[in-house]
Amino acid sequence: MKRALVAMSGGVDSSVSAYLMKKNGYDCVGCTMRLYENNMIGEDMLSTCCSLKDTEDARSVCNKLGIPYHIFHYENLFQQEVIENFVSCYELGLTPNPCIECNRHFKFNHLYDKMRENDCEYIVTGHYGRIEFNEETKRYELKKAVDLTKDQSYVLYTMTQDQLAHTIFPLGGYKKSEVREIANENEFKNAKKHESQDICFVPDGDYVGFMERYRNKKYPEGDFVDLDGNFLGKHKGYVHYTIGQRKGLGIAMGYPAYVVDIDAKENKVVLGKNEDLxxxxxxxxxxxxxxxxxxxxxxxxxxxxxxxxxxxxxxxxxxxxxxxxxxxxxxxxxxxxxxxxxxxxxxxxxxxxxxxxxxxx
Incomplete structure (x- = not known):
């Protein structure tokens, strides 16, 4: 019997993934990756991803399925490889995607070490995507999910051939409504659980507030300038802005103004018209x-x-x-x-x- 390590967040997608794997005859081991302590991000232990509620929900599903459950601790590594990258990118005037970095470093890297330690052949996650082997090219291919409204192939593009060979996405051929129906039929306690739309370690959406707490500093004000470098007014710190932003600029231009560039070295935010974007x-x-x-x-x-x-x-x-x-x-x-x-x-x-x-x- 093939053995699979199932990454379980406590949500409905990973729970149904575990159910489908067991139903298809795999010997499953459930696990949750604890990526940060909630006091690191100014939240209590009962809220956000990695909360006690999430681990309790994941454990409940594993108990119902009769499979073992483990919690793996990666708090220090997550801080070094994802949170530090997130903050550093904003400080360089970039707009990072921490979900991609989390997949790159944790779900399809560090978790692979745990896969081997637990004598498993596959990693299983609740991502909406499909993996197929192309006999003509002799390469594994990553494909969009059947449910295009849930497709997550964009955040999975960093996967290597070896990782694809040892990964299963059970939900790739399902619609989200079908996944919830399976959870309801099996009376999973998280069947109606809402999905988080935020960055897991910035649950309130205030990434600048998170950065200021993390760095223990305030980001200084700077200049708004136009494309020719002419001074337009003062901004509250370049990390507050992203390319294409219009709201919250607090400056009157006589026409709709947008952020078209960020100069981190000079602490300048360049404004222009929509067509300049x-x-x-x-x-x-x-x-x-x-x-x-x-x-x-x-x-x-x-x-x-x-x-x-x-x-x-x-x-x-x-x-x-x-x-x-x-x-x-x-x-x-x-x-x-x-x-x-x-x-x-x-x-x-x-x-x-x-x-x-x-x-x-």
């Missing part, structure tokens, strides 16, 4: 290619530059071992440094990388 070309590094070994030959694909958008037609070319250039057929709004660009061929994830720069036309 549109660019066609970006560069990305920290690339990971899944369906192909390289992209040195220019290729027409589709790409998305943020989680919630529909991918757009573009051309991609690899220009070095760890860098790609993506040029969209049509200008895209608010391409943001620090976010991921993920490449698609139909429902197949070609690969992706972290946006480092854009070319203003």
């Amino acid at each position: 549109f660019t066609r070309t970006l560069e990305a590094d920290h690339i990971n290619l899944i369906s192909v070994p390289d992209l040195y030959e220019e290729r027409h694909i589709k790409a998305k530059i943020r989680y919630g958008m529909v991918e757009q037609a573009a051309t991609v070319k690899q220009i070095s071992e760890d860098k790609i250039v993506v040029t969209f057929d049509e200008p895209q709004r608010a391409i943001t440094k620090g976010q991921a660009v993920v490449l698609y061929d139909g429902d197949i994830v070609v690969g992706g990388g972290v946006i480092t720069s854009t070319v203003r036309e």
Whole structure:
């Protein structure tokens, strides 16, 4: 009997994943990764991801399924590899995606060590995505989920061939409504549990407040400037702003003003008009290619530059071992440094990388 380590958050998706794996004949071990102490983020132990309630819910499901349950502690590593990266990126004027970093370092790296320690062959998570082996190319492929409204392939693009070979996403072929129905049928106590839409360690959405507590400092005020560098007014600290932001600027321009660039070194925030946000070309590094070994030959694909958008037609070319250039057929709004660009061929994830720069036309 094949053995699987099931990552369980206490939510309905991971619970149903564990149920489906056991139903399909796998010897399952449930586990929760404890990533931070709640006092680290100014929250009590009964709220947020990694709370006592979540671990109790995960343990309850495991008990109901008759499978063992473990809690693995990664608080120090999570602080070093995800939280520190998150804060440092904002301090550099970037907009990070901590969910991607968590997947890269924890669910599909550190948890693999636990998979082997527990004599398991597979990691199982409640992500909405699909993994298939392509007999023609002899490569594992990451594909979009059947339920496109829940598809999480964007945040999974960092997975390697070895990781894909030892990972199962049981929910890839299900719709969310079907998953909740399975949970109800099995009387899981978390069947109606709401999903968190926030960054797990910033549950109130106030990332600057979190950063100030984490660094024990206040970020200083600076200058708003226009595209020519002319002074427009004072801002409350560049970390408060992201590319494309309009609300909360607190400055009258005579026309709708948007954040079009952030100069972290000079503590300046560049404002412009909506049309100033549109660019066609970006560069990305920290690339990971899944369906192909390289992209040195220019290729027409589709790409998305943020989680919630529909991918757009573009051309991609690899220009070095760890860098790609993506040029969209049509200008895209608010391409943001620090976010991921993920490449698609139909429902197949070609690969992706972290946006480092854009070319203003």
